[in-house]
Amino acid sequence: MGASSSTDNKELSEKREIESLAASTGALPLLQRSFSKLADAHTNTVSFQSFKKSFTLSYKTTTCEGDKTVPDSFPRLLEHLGPSLVDLFFVPEKGGGLSWVEFARGYVKCCGRMSASMSYNTLLRVFHLTSQNAGFSSKLEFESDEADCKINGSVSTVELVMFLWMCWTMSWDGRSSRSTDLFLPDISHLVMSALVSCTESGASLDVWDSDVFGLELELPVGKFLTWALTTIPSLTECLSHFCNARLQHCLNAEDGSGPSKSAGGDDSASKTCENTLLTCGRAWAISLTSKNTLSEEILSSCFPCNGDEPNENLLYRSYHHGKGMNRLWDNVQGYHAPILLIVSASGGVEHEATSSERKWVIGAILQQGFENRDTFCGSSGNLFSISPVFHAFSSSGKEKNFAYSHLHPSGRVYDANPKPVGIGFGGTQGNERIFIDEDFAKITIRHHAVDKTYQPGSLFPNQGYLPVEALVSDVEAWALGGKAAKEVQEAYKKREELFTDQRRKIDLKTFTNWEDSPEKMMMDMMGNPNAPAREER
Structure with a gap:
């Protein structure tokens, strides 16, 4: 009896510990509801095979942004993703079914709170096992089954593409309303970005014209993890997002309230951002650079409700609204929340002793929106090299010259030392790291040595040390403050329109007879100043 009591206490202690770890993720209520729905009433366990089946992905069609070709091997990889994940973490000790403790423990192993490096180890382990089950060779080697074990080997270019697309699919699964079509x-x-940072031959790559599927390069896994942890740290959140979405789907399926599979409307992501600078791939990359509420706001730009309607998050686009600070200001004034500014430009770029016209895209996040001031402002910010190579440059903490946006003074008062009119980021006034002139015709990019506000790095490939001037092709401003900030801006615009209408109205009651009005007397005097003198004579 004493042994039985000791065993019960041990099981109870283990159950409390697992539930505490699951509660720290915020998913304990979801786990409890899904387990009660899936568990057999007699055995109080979840069928391992049925649970495995509920994690299986199946899409009728797979398309890629920009009409790029999707390898035939990728759909086969996705078929083994869900079952491989379940095999890796949700393992019944006695076979047959998963008990509550095994069910919760599997979730904690997969999605529990852990360090960033351990999260990436877990994600790579999922990819490695999925690749093996799909019949692909992998050069990754794990020294043990522990989450913090050392990983050896390398990742090929094709494997890197597959890995990133796998992570996107796990995030897409919960946002696509159970779509039967997958958009990559x-x-x-x-x-x-990974090739340039992790391989010796990356510096000599022609990043504008190279096809990533045609490159046969190997990335040492150590360097790859360093790049991933610094460039896209929130990529690992796709794992918990996928598991939560699958568990929620199990609940919806049991309740009969699951969303219907409909091809119509599910391709909204492919329709949206087709003609904008902020494509799905670029928005996803920017969203992966930080773990905050802005990430979801940026990514939501790729998933509108209706792809045929203009995206409400797009505040300004020079292609539609016209170029220039005044046109921008008409659309962003009153929006006091984070704004993502994206600029596309073209200019001469030197590469291997040759110079040619190249297009590149950069971006910046203004945390408080635009302010019409003749000095730098803002409390924090980020710069982005977006295309053709992605890099993120956060605050360095040394200076606070985050953003500069200045219009012409309305009074046109003479100023012996006029401030530059335009938009700038980093550096100092007159020597900004990025500066866009008031007409949005020219952009100047300077070397990071002039800037102590943002982290160092090139904003486009082969930037060099000298200032580079390029022609601005398009400018976009995207709202990242959610519905509340947009409502505040709408209220501000309505007040401004009301004041403008009031100033334009003329109160007729203030005028009596025109012949007796001061205005007529002044007009008569200006028209014929000698007329009153002749009348007196």
Whole structure:
């Protein structure tokens, strides 16, 4: 009896510990509801095979942004993703079914709170096992089954593309309303970023014209993890997102309230951002750079309700609204929340002793929106090299010259030392790291040595040390403050329109007879100043 009591206490203690770890993730209520729905009433366990089946992905069609070709091997990889994940973490000790403790423990192993490096180890382990089950060779080697074990080997370019697309699919699964079609983003800029950072031959790559599927390069896994942890740290959240979405789907399926599979409307991501600078792939890359509420706001730009309607998050686009600070200001004034500014430009770029016209895209996040001031402002910010190679440059903490946006003074008062009119980021006044002139015709990019506000790095490939001037092709401003900030801006615009209408109205009651009005007397005097003198004579 004493042994039985000791065993019960041990099981109870283990149950409390697992539930405490699951509660720290915020998913304990979801786990409890899904387990009660899936568990057999007699055995109080979840069938391992049925649970495995509920995690299986199946899509009728798979398309890619920009009409890029999707390898035939990728759909086969996705078929083994869910079952491989369940095999890796949700393992019944006695076979047959998963008990509550095994069910919760599997979730904690997969999605529990852990360090960033351990999260990436877990994600790579999922990819490695999925690749093996799909019949692909992998050069990754794990020294043990522990989450913090050392990983050896390398990742090929094709494997990197598959890995990133796998992570996107896990995030897409919960946002696509159970779509039967899968849409993949163009991630060439992310792949190029990894190749340039992790391989010796990356510096000599022609990043504008290279096809990532045609490159046969190997990335040492150590360097790859360093790049991933610094460039896209929130990528690992796709794992918990996928598991939560699958568990929620199990609940909806049991309740009969699951969303219907409909091809109509599910391709909204492919329709949206087709003609904008902020494509799905670029938005996803930017969203992966930080773990905050802005990430979800940026990514939501790729998933509108209706792809045929204009995206409400797009505050300004020079292609539609016209170029210039005044046109921008008409659309962003009153929006006091984070704004993502994206600029596309073209200019001469030197590469291997040759110079040619190249297009590149950069971006910046203004945490408080635009302010019409003749000095730098803002409390924090980020710069982005978006295309053709993606890099993120956060605050360095040394200076606070985050953003500069200045219009012409309305009074046109003479100023012996006029401030520059335009938009700038980093550096100092007159020597900004990025500066866009008031007409949005020219952008000047300076070397990071002039800037102590943002982290160092090139904003486009082969930037060099000298200032580079380029022609601005398009400018976009995207709202990242959610519905509340947009409502505040709408209220501000309505007040401004009301004041403008009031100033334009003329109160007729203030006028009596025109012949007796001061205005007529002044007009008569200006028209014929000698007339009153002749009348007196």
